[in-house]
Amino acid sequence: MKCSKCGRDAVYHAKYEGRYYCHKHFNELVESKVKQTVRKYHLIERGERIAVGVSGGKDSVVLLHLLAKLRKKLPFELVAITIDEGIAGYRPPSVEVAKRNAEILGIEHRIYSFKEYFGFSLDETVEIMGSFERGERVGACSYCGVWRRWLLNYAALDVGADKLAVGHNLDDEAQVFLMNIMRGDIARLGRTGPYYEVIHEGLVPRIKPLREVPEKEIVLYTLLNDIEVDLEECPYAVEAFRAEIRDWVNDMEEKHPGTKYQILRSYDKMYPLLAKAYAKRDLGRCKICGQPTNGEICKACQFKLKVQEKAKEKGLTFRVE
Numbered sequence: 636m637k638c639s640k641c642g643r644d645a646v647y648h649a650k651y652e653g654r655y656y657c658h659k660h661f662n663e664l665v666e667s668k669v670k671q672t673v674r675k676y677h678l679i680e681r682g683e684r685i686a687v688g689v690s691g692g693k694d695s696v697v698l699l700h701l702l703a704k705l706r707k708k709l710p711f712e713l714v715a716i717t718i719d720e721g722i723a724g725y726r727p728p729s730v731e732v733a734k735r736n737a738e739i740l741g742i743e744h745r746i747y748s749f750k751e752y753f754g755f756s757l758d759e760t761v762e763i764m765g766s767f768e769r770g771e772r773v774g775a776c777s778y779c780g781v782w783r784r785w786l787l788n789y790a791a792l793d794v795g796a797d798k799l800a801v802g803h804n805l806d807d808e809a810q811v812f813l814m815n816i817m818r819g820d821i822a823r824l825g826r827t828g829p830y831y832e833v834i835h836e837g838l839v840p841r842i843k844p845l846r847e848v849p850e851k852e853i854v855l856y857t858l859l860n861d862i863e864v865d866l867e868e869c870p871y872a873v874e875a876f877r878a879e880i881r882d883w884v885n886d887m888e889e890k891h892p893g894t895k896y897q898i899l900r901s902y903d904k905m906y907p908l909l910a911k912a913y914a915k916r917d918l919g920r921c922k923i924c925g926q927p928t929n930g931e932i933c934k935a936c937q938f939k940l941k942v943q944e945k946a947k948e949k950g951l952t953f954r955v956e
């Protein structure tokens with residue numbers, strides 16, 4: 636097939652709009668989606684310092700490349716942040732991938748590790764918490780998720796960033812939207828969205844410049860442009876419900892091209908109302924770490940205390956701060 640724009644050989648068929656793209660116009664397609672998302676919601680203002688959470692996986696690495704490109708038109712500063720959770724065999728190579736990409740792009744790169752800030756790597760946490768006993772069986776992913784969120788915010792503050800860019804793509808957004816609907820957790824949808832209704836001091840606003848880019852296009856972008864990414868999946872990642880939703884949405888997209896965009900549009904139309912109803916207006920500060928939180932002690936500190944306690948109980952001697 637030929638490119639719908641220039642007639643050269645096509646490398647991609649965007650079924651949701653019935654068009655074909657050559658390499659050059661495919662790049663433009665992806666890049667313009669990011670530019671439009673940033674413009675539409677004023678995600679980045681001229682001269683701002685933007686931290687990018689880069690895991691080394693395809694989404695965050697492509698995000699870094701696309702923001703580096705966008706920076707040439709809309710001047711702003713970039714700094715790459717990698718969280719090292721401490722997962723043997725998985726994290727070390729991806730940290731290297733993140734590092735090499737930042738280097739190629741000439742972007743400052745900083746690494747923050749669980750071990751350094753919580754006293755335990757994720758591997759150690761899993762070992763200490765054992766099988767995550769009943770009632771506590773939230774699994775490695777919830778510890779990891781809470782700590783990663785905390786540390787990313789800490790890191791973003793530490794590097795003096797105005798915003799924190801994360802690599803969520805269209806598929807992620809559609810999946811999360813549906814998951815929250817199916818769990819009846821509408822409030823959550825009012826707290827993250829295309830933009831922020833309320834900005835809390837001490838909580839660096841998260842922006843998602845890739846939210847209009849399908850995962851498929853991100854993968855193709857790395858391949859066509861020889862971008863090095865780490866394709867390894869986290870060994871702890873076993874969120875079954877999410878995987879079911881993903882497969883189902885992919886199936887619907889196949890049968891009805893454009894479904895993912897329609898889900899996103901629905902979310903975006905509901906978001907202003909949801910945010911009005913559910914955005915948290917007044918957060919306190921954690922008594923231990925000082926980060927914004929609902930209660931007295933934030934979830935990250937609660938987890939840290941729990942792991943410390945358990946380590947003591949088991950007589951394990953990990954470095955505890």
Ligand SMILES: [Zn+2]
Binds near residue numbers: 639656660
């Ligand atoms: Zn073309």
Ligand SMILES: [Zn+2]
Binds near residue numbers: 925934935
């Ligand atoms: Zn805390």
